[in-house]
Amino acid sequence: MAEPDQTTEESGGGDxxxxxxxxxxxxxxxxxxxxxxxxxxxxxxxxxxxxxxxESLTLQVPKGEILxxxxxxxxxxxxxxxxxxxxxxxxxxxxxxxGEDVTTVDADHLRRRIGYVIQQIGLFPHRTIADNIATVPxxxxxxxxxxxxxxxxxxxxxxxxxxxxxxxxxxxxxxxxAQRIGVARALGADPLVMLMDEPFGAIDPITRDxxxxxxxxxxxxxRKTIVFVTHDIDEAIKMGDRIAILGERSRIAQFDxxxxxxxxxxxxxxxxxxxxGATLQGLSLERVRDVQLNTxxxxxxxxxxxxxxxxxxETSSEDWLLVLDDDDRPARWVTLDHLDRTDKRLIENGRKVxxxxxxxxxxRDALEEMLLSNAGATVAIDxxxxxxxxIELETLMNVLQxxxxxxxxxxxxxxxxxxxxxxxxx
Amino acid sequence: xxxxxxxxxxxxxxxxxxxxxxFLTRNAELVITPAALLLFGLGLALLLSNVELDFTExxxxxxxxxxxxxxETVELAAASTVLVLLIAIPAGILLTRPGVRKxxxxxxxxxxxxxxxxxxxxxxxxxxxxxxxxxxAVWALTVFSILPVLRNTMIGVEQVDAAVIEAGxxxxxxxxxxxxxxxxxxxxxxxxxxxxxxxxINVGMATxxxxxxxxxxxxxxxxxxxLSRNLTVVVGAATVAILALGIDWIAAIAERVLRPKxxxxxxxxxxxxxxx
Numbered sequence: 016m017a018e019p020d021q022t023t024e025e026s027g028g029g030d031x032x033x034x035x036x037x038x039x040x041x042x043x044x045x046x047x048x049x050x051x052x053x054x055x056x057x058x059x060x061x062x063x064x065x066x067x068x069x070e071s072l073t074l075q076v077p078k079g080e081i082l083x084x085x086x087x088x089x090x091x092x093x094x095x096x097x098x099x100x101x102x103x104x105x106x107x108x109x110x111x112x113x114g115e116d117v118t119t120v121d122a123d124h125l126r127r128r129i130g131y132v133i134q135q136i137g138l139f140p141h142r143t144i145a146d147n148i149a150t151v152p153x154x155x156x157x158x159x160x161x162x163x164x165x166x167x168x169x170x171x172x173x174x175x176x177x178x179x180x181x182x183x184x185x186x187x188x189x190x191x192x193a194q195r196i197g198v199a200r201a202l203g204a205d206p207l208v209m210l211m212d213e214p215f216g217a218i219d220p221i222t223r224d225x226x227x228x229x230x231x232x233x234x235x236x237x238r239k240t241i242v243f244v245t246h247d248i249d250e251a252i253k254m255g256d257r258i259a260i261l262g263e264r265s266r267i268a269q270f271d272x273x274x275x276x277x278x279x280x281x282x283x284x285x286x287x288x289x290x291x292g293a294t295l296q297g298l299s300l301e302r303v304r305d306v307q308l309n310t311x312x313x314x315x316x317x318x319x320x321x322x323x324x325x326x327x328x329e330t331s332s333e334d335w336l337l338v339l340d341d342d343d344r345p346a347r348w349v350t351l352d353h354l355d356r357t358d359k360r361l362i363e364n365g366r367k368v369x370x371x372x373x374x375x376x377x378x379r380d381a382l383e384e385m386l387l388s389n390a391g392a393t394v395a396i397d398x399x400x401x402x403x404x405x406i407e408l409e410t411l412m413n414v415l416q417x418x419x420x421x422x423x424x425x426x427x428x429x430x431x432x433x434x435x436x437x438x439x440x441x
Numbered sequence: 442x443x444x445x446x447x448x449x450x451x452x453x454x455x456x457x458x459x460x461x462x463x464f465l466t467r468n469a470e471l472v473i474t475p476a477a478l479l480l481f482g483l484g485l486a487l488l489l490s491n492v493e494l495d496f497t498e499x500x501x502x503x504x505x506x507x508x509x510x511x512x513e514t515v516e517l518a519a520a521s522t523v524l525v526l527l528i529a530i531p532a533g534i535l536l537t538r539p540g541v542r543k544x545x546x547x548x549x550x551x552x553x554x555x556x557x558x559x560x561x562x563x564x565x566x567x568x569x570x571x572x573x574x575x576x577x578a579v580w581a582l583t584v585f586s587i588l589p590v591l592r593n594t595m596i597g598v599e600q601v602d603a604a605v606i607e608a609g610x611x612x613x614x615x616x617x618x619x620x621x622x623x624x625x626x627x628x629x630x631x632x633x634x635x636x637x638x639x640x641x642i643n644v645g646m647a648t649x650x651x652x653x654x655x656x657x658x659x660x661x662x663x664x665x666x667x668l669s670r671n672l673t674v675v676v677g678a679a680t681v682a683i684l685a686l687g688i689d690w691i692a693a694i695a696e697r698v699l700r701p702k703x704x705x706x707x708x709x710x711x712x713x714x715x716x717x
Binding site: 100102123124125126127128131133134135136137138139140141142143150151154155184185186197200201203210 | 610611614615627702
């Protein structure tokens with residue numbers, strides 16, 4: 016792995032490192048450049064301790080984005096999250112919320128403007144689902160009619176039938192249902208910002224995956240500004256528009272988009288943390304439609320005849336020939352051996368093509384197909400099943416190299432003194 | 442099962458009989474207790490009507506005297522329990538607040554002293570301080586039974602899932618709102634269990650109130666002992682037992698009715714309509 020040269024907290028040395036790293040990550044927004052949440056050198060030291068729990072944390076979250084705080088347990092990521100809605104009061108520093116300094120405003124009122132979801136969910140067991148969801152609207156003094164309408168709307172938003180669940184109690188729900196109600200409750204008074212502390216941490220993997228997808232779909236519509244805490248790098252990559260990898264005392268080890276963090280870990284700590292699966296993870300961020308397919312692969316229509324097929328295969332460097340059916344759909348893989356041994360028609364000869372990838376599939380899917388395929392290649396097809404090109408191992412390696420190159424180039428640009436205003440979207 | 446899904450309004454309007462029978466099948470012991478007590482009381486009455494009572498016995502066991510003493514016992518137990526509630530519940534809540542936690546062990550151990558002193562001694566102490574009378578007995582009972590309510594209030598408030606409070610505070614409830622809307626309702630079952638204990642202690646211990654001129658069924662028992670009338674002792678003691686068990690039964694019903702809905706745990710998450 017090439018060591019990218021960039022500013023990092025570790026290599027930058029000393030306290031000055033923190034803000035530099037942030038500057039490198041910020042500015043390259045997907046969405047708007049408007050900053051919704053900003054922490055300015057926020058420090059937390061608990062009374063009686065002579066060490067900071069959070070050391071001068073500076074962060075910016077652009078409007079409508081999901082920022083994931085991820086790090087090993089004990090790095091203070093939950094503490095950092097709880098500083099934002101002042102469940103924990105900072106020792107020093109400033110919290111800016113939608114342009115307003117909220118470091119000293121009434122914390123209870125501030126929290127009513129911020130959705131809050133925790134791992135244990137914390138539904139009120141003695142209150143109905145409707146009452147749970149109505150918590151913040153009622154605290155904010157909404158009238159009954161508006162509150163009731165909002166409750167039903169939110170139940171529908173999270174995919175639960177209002178007439179069925181409104182009057183139930185939390186102990187009648189499964190874990191996944193409870194977590195959905197937790198999210199609905201946090202959305203109660205339509206806050207601009209949501210804080211989520213390992214919201215899917217206590218849920219079985221299959222349901223978690225489903226809830227994550229549902230939540231991302233929801234976020235497409237809602238466009239909330241979200242700070243999301245997890246210890247699971249896979250979840251961070253999946254959920255985050257941006258990721259902040261936190262080390263001890265919540266010092267930012269790297270702050271960037273998932274793509275760039277995977278392609279160019281800032282230092283050994285980040286590399287260790289994202290682990291050996293990082294390359295594969297990187298592949299799952301790219302889609303088949305975005306890659307350069309191999310279109311020089313030996314391909315024939317099934318009706319060209321065996322001799323022509325032999326000729327095509329002999330003139331190419333490949334071992335396998337792809338046979339298409341009447342509709343140009345990939346049908347069979349054949350080798351010279353197959354062609355010599357039998358006089359079956361092309362459409363019946365060789366092996367059936369199983370490894371297919373559609374434009375929306377990720378490269379990781381394509382790789383998995385490839386590993387299972389006879390010919391060691393995945394056939395890319397369009398939405399209607401027509402042959403498009405072939406993905407080989409080489410194709411994937413080119414993509415990985417490109418990702419690394421781009422990340423390096425990005426950091427090289429940002430290492431220059433003038434780092435402002437670079438709206439690069441690779 | 443239709444009842445479980447009915448809304449509040451429907452449940453009130455629709456047959457309450459079904460609701461009651463549903464309640465009773467879920468709480469069979471609540472039916473058995475009063476039936477047993479009734480049988481026991483009838484047996485006692487039958488015994489008394491069939492035995493030749495002498496003059497002393499008639500004086501102690503006639504209905505007027507007995508009913509007056511039962512009523513006195515109830516009054517003693519009720520007054521002392523109300524005092525316990527007024528003192529122990531606010532104190533118990535206060536002792537769970539972060540700022541006051543330091544003094545909690547001290548308060549708890551002094552409350553334990555109240556229960557550690559033999560009840561007899563406690564009555565004498567209060568007699569020495571307040572002289573004879575109903576209220577002397579009430580205060581002695583109060584001190585004696587304060588611990589279960591105090592301790593259960595504290596436990597009840599402290600056992601509330603921290604995540605639930607965190608969620609409430611995180612959504613912008615003030616400390617007081619979190620206490621009133623979350624912590625106390627969720628502590629109710631545990632607090633009520635303490636109150637029930639205190640109530641039963643008070644009914645039983647009220648038999649000692651006669652020591653300080655507080656009246657009650659203790660007089661029946663004690664005079665039976667003094668005058669060697671075993672029947673009087675047995676009838677007095679049996680009446681106290683029936684009374685204590687009866688009051689405990691009422692408290693048990695109250696406990697179940699007052700327990701917040703949603704904590705009753707009769708429904709399990711067996712929902713299949715929405716499998717997630």
